[in-house]
Amino acid sequence: MPGYANEAGWKSETERPAFTAKNRLRFLRDYQKRAVQALQDAVAEGRSRFLFEMATGTGKTLTAAAVIKLFLRTGNAQRVLFLVDRLELEDQANKAFVVYLKNDYTSVIYKERRDEWRKAEIVVTTVQSLLFNDKYQRLFSPTDFDLVISDEAHRSIGGNARAVFEYFVGYKLGLTATPKDYLKQFDSKKSNTRDPRELERRLLLDTYRTFGCESGEPTFRYSLLDGVREGFLVNPLVVDARSDITTQLLSEKGYAVAVADDDGKEATESFYQKDFEKKFFSEATNRLFCETFMRNALRDPVSGEIGKSIVFAVSQNHAAKLTQIFNELADAFFSGKYQSDFAVQVTSLIPEAQQFTINFANNKLLGSANFEENYRTSKARICVTVGMMTTGYDCPDILNLAMMRPIFSPQDFVQIKGRGTRKHDFLELLFDPVMKQQLGKQEKTRFKLFDFFANCEYFEEKFNYDEVLKLPQPQSGEKPELPPLPPSGAFQYGGADTLAAFGEHQIGERGMKIDRMFFNKFEEQAQGDTALKTLVENAQWDQAADYVHRHLFDKPKEFFS
Incomplete structure (x- = not known):
């Protein structure tokens, strides 16, 4: 609605929120505008590849829509391809662009x-669909x-997808929520490694190179x-939350079990958190x-x-x-409210799993309005x-x-945590004006973030972000030394387990250490x-402090302070 500013509903400050909602007007936030402007500056410098590194929930798709409109409106593009790496993201992106x-x-x-795809200006597809039979x-x-445009670029351009x-x-834009700064460096002169962090870092560095950011700095x-x-x-x-069992699994000694060795003699085998399940x-x-989850989970405010x-x-x-x-517990906690539909398994072997994820986001997974008929959830x-999610x-x-x-x-941890960081107004899906007034603001x-394996502690205190990863170099004529085989056999614990420790801690503005790794660049x-x-x-x-203020602080690209 290009002429929105001249409409009476917009001119009246009291009517403006309802006018904006009714007409579904979307405005770019300042940082989203800066992203588009950074891309324009890069084009002015003769570049054709760009990378936006934007945290989960900051509107990468909306920003991408703005970039698409910019390219189409100015004639710099006639048609745009938007690549995703999973089916549910295909549907999600297309609905957003519509x-x-x-x-x-x-x-x-x-x-x-x-x-009929040639009749459209924007074509959304999965990388896998185009790869099949070299389509x-x-x-x-x-x-x-x-x-x-490559969504979740570090995933959708990996391997054959490249x-x-x-x-x-033509022009190439990558979108990612995963910064490369989690892993410092690795010794690239060596040939291979068993450390998954090295592979992760290579993938991230490769993403930066692919989008013309060899310096390690994204476009925005x-x-x-x-x-x-x-x-x-x-x-x-x-x-x-830690139980007696997980506390032992997390310890240096692990959970020790008496077993019989090959000669029938008693031996000890230890299990650690990586062995769980x-x-x-x-x-x-x-x-x-x-x-523990059921007793302590946050409740829907409506x-x-x-x-x-x-x-x-x-x-x-x-x-x-x-x-x-979960479904057994739901029957006990909320008798008669759920019939084995409180919890749903959403994994690749489950038929319709992709559709489940879409229905969950659209508030209609196995039905809706179970507690309140005028509230869609x-x-x-x-x-x-x-x-999958x-x-x-x-x-x-x-x-x-x-x-x-x-x-x-660290990449998995950040992505999992990112599923919850978006804000939401719960009254959007409540269709009872009286209830809305009674409840007041419900944002x-x-x-x-329930953590049953001390993952937060690991990335806050134990994970070595500065470690230079040394890759094993096989000697000529010799077989490389392999790590010892894991203990054979599985162990089924048949006893009880109780809660050993429980604590809640609100993360403040300073964030977690894993969120602050950006500042290591300073x-x-x-x-x-x-x-x-x-x-x-x-x-x-004094001269050093003055130099830092004049030469390092508040520069347009970083804004260190």
Whole structure:
């Protein structure tokens, strides 16, 4: 609505909120405008590849829509390809583009309009769809798309997917919520490694190179800390819950079990957190996890039922166990309200799992309005998943996340935590004016992050962000030394388990250490400045402080302070 400012509904400040909502007007926030302007500046410098590093919940899709409109309106693109790496993200992105751009342009999902996609300005598809039988080469010309946007770029251009991305000529924009600063460096002169962090870092560095950011600086960055500080995102209330069993699994000695060796003699075998639900199984521990969650989860402020939640399990089998326990507990906690539809397993082996994720976000998974007929919210309250709902999944009314598994990847941890950081107005889906008035303002100001394996502590205190990863170099003529085999066999614990420790801690504006790693770049930049180094070595502290203020602070790209 280009003429919105001249409408009476906009001119009246009292009517403006209702006018904006009725006409679904969307305005770019200041930082989203800065992202678009940063891209324009990059084009002016002759660049054709760009990377936006924006925290989960800061509107990457809306910003992408603005970029698309800019390119189409100015004639710099006739058609845009938007690449995602999962089916539910395909549907999510296309719906967003239809809402944002329907008055100007047509957006379609390729597989739904195979014969008519040329009639649309925006084509959304999964990378896998174009890769199948080399479809991208057989059915498309390299010049069919003038702008290619890769959502969750660190995932959708990995491996074979790179071929699809590079096939099309023209401008390339990558979107990612995962900064590269979690892992410092690795010794690239060595040939290979078993350390997954090295692979993760290579993937992130490769993402930066692919989008023309060899310096390691994205075209535009907006972090979780920025979003929290400016009131657009929320930080978690961490619930640290440890049982007798997990406390032992987390210890240096592990959970020791007496077993018989090959000769029939008694031996000791130890299990650790990485073995949980892989080699070490405990029904009592899983039940304790679920009971602790049910008693402490945040409630929906309108209906009073347990807030929408995502639980992350070790494996598909583990997800099935947890789903069953949750449904049993729901029958006990809320008699007659749920018929095994309180919790739903959402993993790749479950038919319709992709649709489940969409229905959960749209508040109609297995029904809706279970407690309050005028309030639309999903009847199913918990999705139990392994990896399907970790990245790019947009569901702002999530109130609880539970890590019922150990996590060792900083990227996975950030993505899981990011599922809860979006703000939400719960009154949007309440259609009873009287109730709205009675309840007053009901905005999401926090979410609970249940941590049953001390993951937050690990990334705050134990994970070595500065470690230089040394990769093993096989000697010529010799076989590389392999790590010892893990202990053989599985152990089924049949006893009871009780809560050993329980605590809640609200994360403040300063964020978690993993959120602050961005500031390590200031340290690197300062230490790499030879003029500053000379002043420090000569103990010229006043001059050094003045130099920092004049040369390092408040520069347009970083805004260190």
